[in-house]
Amino acid sequence: MIFAIDEINNSSKLLPGIKLGYEIYDSCIAVPVSAHIAFQLSNGQDPVYYKNSNCSQSGVVMAAVGDSGSTPSISISRIFRSFGIPLVSPFATCACLSDKQQHPTFFRTIPSDQFQADGLAKLVKHFGWTWIGAVRSNSDYGNYGMASFLDAALREGICVEYSEAFYRTDAPYKIKRVADMIRRSTAIVVVSFAASGDMKVLLEELARDPPPPRQWIGSEGWVTDPHLMSFSFCRGAIGVAIQQSVIPGLRDFLLDLSPSKVTSSSVLTEFWEEAFECSLTENADLNKRECDGTEDIKRLKNPYTETSQLRATNMVYKAVYAIAYAIHSAVCMGNKSTIYCDKYFNLEPKHVFTELKKVNFTRNGYHVSFDSKGDPVAFYELVNWQKSDSGIMELVTVGYYDASLPMGEQFRINRNLTWLDGGTQVPVSVCSQSCPPGSRKVLQKGKPICCYDCILCPEGEISNITDSPDCFLCHEEFWPNTKKDACLLKPVEFLSFDEVLGIILVVFSVSGACLTITAATVFFYHRTTPVVRANNSELSFLLLFSLTLCFLCSLTFIGAPSEWSCMLRHTAFGITFVLCISCVLGKTLVVLMAFKATLPGNNVMKWFGPLQQRLTVVCLTLVQIIICTLWLVVSPPFPVKNLTTYKEKILLECALGSAVGFWAVLGYIGLLAVFCFVLAFLARKLPDNFNEAKLITFSMLIFCAVWITFIPAYVSSPGKFTVAVEIFAILASSYGLILCIFAPKCFIILFQPEKNTKKYMMNKK
Known part of the structure; x- marks a missing residue:
């Protein structure tokens, strides 16, 4: 401060012709002393008590620089504020001092703790630490600073395991309680918002036992104190620091100490005796030698002579200059070449206060101005405690935090950091490990939000980010992968020609058609033989043709459903089977009529000749064609994606459209089959040597049994197996007809030709 005032008083551009005076008091960082000094400065220097209305006094303090502590600054x-005297603090950082209703005349050259708290929270978040401990000085600086930090940490999603307050004058057991809390905690990172003196007491307590490995995050109040760097277990500490600077000429000023200057000041005397371990006073300490004048301060290496990394010192320097510029604006006028200052101007504190709000200058490359709250632009350096090659702990600047920059650009690290125990790996400090994609967080009861369990996403849901609070459903046509971190398109399933089941059914279908064609070929080649002619060969060939269609119509059920295939498969099946059953029914009626015609006086065959047989088949088939046509017109079958039967895949199916139409087609087939079975059953014991009615009875028995069991199997079968059941029913009933009706005849034709005679056919059993 003295150096700055001397510079100003010797300046020809700033307050030329005017000398600034000063008084320096030591507040001892004590509120009572600070309040006493504040009143003393407010009273002025005049011994005269003015009784008239003119209360102006000479020697009234125009402004004050100080205090370095937040609590004393609040008191001052x-x-x-009652006297309108501006106070410019170089080191009081409490955010509460930005309240202009409480502190209207307060200014400071150091940023508010609000910015520091935001910077520390961003620093913690930057390294992924979500589980931390917090300690603070039990003072306005520590309490307000930590409150701001906790608010910022909450916004960043950081949880605090504990928050302890202490003060350097606390009883030892209180300091030990805080130290034990740090030792027992699971949080690796500890954020400390403390003054240097308080932090020294805590670190001394932690050093008594083997100190726990902790990553310290420090506020500017202690992280740059060189005296604390002797605690080696704090290696790797990170914190925010006031921007370091160089003040030209200050080192020479500090080293310009003559013996007369030293002895005239009790402070300098104490400093000199401690630095050189000698005594200047007459009542010399017997344990110290007497100073002999050979002491050379220029060779001394201690914090007093180290001026290359000034931090708080520069804040004092800027505070003095800010007041000087405010006084200059109040009493001086003119341009750069000609400046006139009115030394007789009746300057009052309110004038300085008004001009301080407008201060805007740059000194030694550092800008100084105040916002509406009396705060400067916030700029911090990020510092790291690192061991040098010589093994000495030193402070290394590794980045910065500039609150004036846009969001996202304020926080930068441009150098490698050293962590606790000198490691290069960023330590991990979390309550719970991150939940990987495919799971979600479930908070643990009674614990902060950073403590949670990881639960796998339920079926059909995914999470594709780390630490997802929720899982979400995939779209209905998608399904989670095995890791449940992505939705994949569901596989489409239908009875295809490529799969084993489809191939087997195709083989049986084609084999049945070939078998039928073979039988038709045999019948055609031996069409003049009694076995072929015995029971209406025309109906037999029509039955064989319809059976071929029945076998082949099963192929329409295989493959991806389309609009045409859905309509074709059901209608073709319904019509071909009715044609088939109609032929069987015609053959059964022929057997019955033939037996009746052998009775004396019965000429019934003339009423059921070939023409009537054809008309019967056509009429019965026409009814089914009408039913199918109405079904296709009113509500035809159509392809549909079945998303409900299986959650993990899509079934391509043919929806029935009209269920009434489907069951009408089946019902009509069943009605004809039952009617045909009854007639064949009645004719099963006719006394012919070759009784076809018995063969028809067996075939209809198989047919009805297959389709009766088909209904529950069709209803209960899932997905593509529904189609397989339907194809199986078609093939089974078709094979029943071809094997029961035509296999015996073909066997006789091919292997027992002696029975293929009219005489044998007409013999009675």
Whole structure:
């Protein structure tokens, strides 16, 4: 401060012709002392008590620089506001001092703790630490600073395991309680918002036992203190620090100490005796030698002579210059070449206060101005405690935090950091490990939001980000992969020609058609033989043709459903089977009529000749054609994606459209089959040597049994097996007809030709 005032008083551009005076008091960082000094400065220097209306006094303090502590500054500011005296603090960072209703005349050259708290929270978040401990000085600086940090940490999603307050004058057991809390905690990272003196007491307590490995995050109040760097277990500490600077000429000023200057100041005397371990006073300490004048301060290496990394010192320097510029604006006028200052101007604190709001200058490359709250632009350096090659702990600047930059660009790290125990790997400090994609977080009861369990996503749901709070459903046509971190398109399933089941059914279908064609060929080649002619060969060939269609219509059920295949498969099946059953029914009626015609006086065959047989088949088939046509017109079958039977895949099916139409087609087939079975059953014991009615009875018995069991199997079968059941029913009933009706005849034709005679056919059993 003295150096800055001397510079100003010797300047020809700033306050030329005007000398600034000063008084320096030591507040001892104590509120009572600070309040006493504040009143003393407010009273002025005049010994005269003015009784008239003119209360102006000479020697009234125009402004004050200080205090370095937040709590004393609060007391001084509350006293000064009544007198309108501006107070410019170089080191009081409490955010509460930005409240202009409480502290209207307060300014500072150091940023508010609000910015520091935001910077520390962003620093913690940057390294992925969500589980931390917090300690603070039990003072306005620590309490307000930590409150701001906790608010910022909450916004960043950071959880605090504990938050402890202490003060350097606390009883030892209280300090030990805080130290034990740090030792027992699971949080690896500890954020400390403490003054240097308080932090020294805590670190001394932690050093008594083997100190726990902790990653310290420090506020500017202690992280740059070189005296604390002797605690080696704090290696790797990170924190925010006031921007370091160089003040030209300050080192020479500090080293310009003559013996007369030293002895005239009790402070300098104490400093000199401690630095050189000698005594200047007459009542010398017997354990110290007497100073002999050979002491050379220029060779001394201690914090006093180290001026290459000034931090708080520069804040004092800027505070003095800010007041000087405010006084200059109030009493001086003119341009750069000609400046006139009115030394007789009746300057009052309110004038300085008004001009301080407008201060805007740059000194030694550092800009100084105040916002509406009396705060400067917030700029911090990020510092890291690293061991040098020589093994000495030193402070290394690794980045910065500039609150004036846009969001996302304020926080930068441009150098490698050293972590606790000198490691290069970023330590992990979380309450719970991150939940990988495919799971979600479930909070643990009674614990902060950073403590959770990881639960796998339920069936059909995924999470594709780390630490997802929820799982979400895939679209209905998608299904989670095995890791449940992505939705994949569901596989489409239908009875295809490529799969084993489809191939087997195709083989049986084609084999049945070939078998039928073979039988037709045999019948055609031996069409003049009694076995072929015995029971209406025309109906037999029509039956063989319809059976071929029945075998082949099963192929329409295989493959991806389309609009045409859905309509064709059901209608073709219904019509071909009715044609088939109609032929069988015609053959049964022929057997019955033939038996009746052998009775004396019965000429019934003339009423059921070939023409009537054809008309019967056509009429019965026409009814089914009408039913199918109405079904296709009103509500035809159509392809549909079945998303409900299986959750993990899509079934391509043919919806029935009209269920009434489907069951009408089946019902009509069943009605004809039952009627045919009854007639064949009645004719089963006719006394012919070759009784076809018995063969028809067996075939109809198989047919009815297959289709009766088909209904529950069709209803209960899932997915493509529904189609397989339907194809099986078609093939089974078709094979029943071809094997029961035509196999015996073909066997006689091919292997027992002696029975293929009219005489044998007419013999009675």
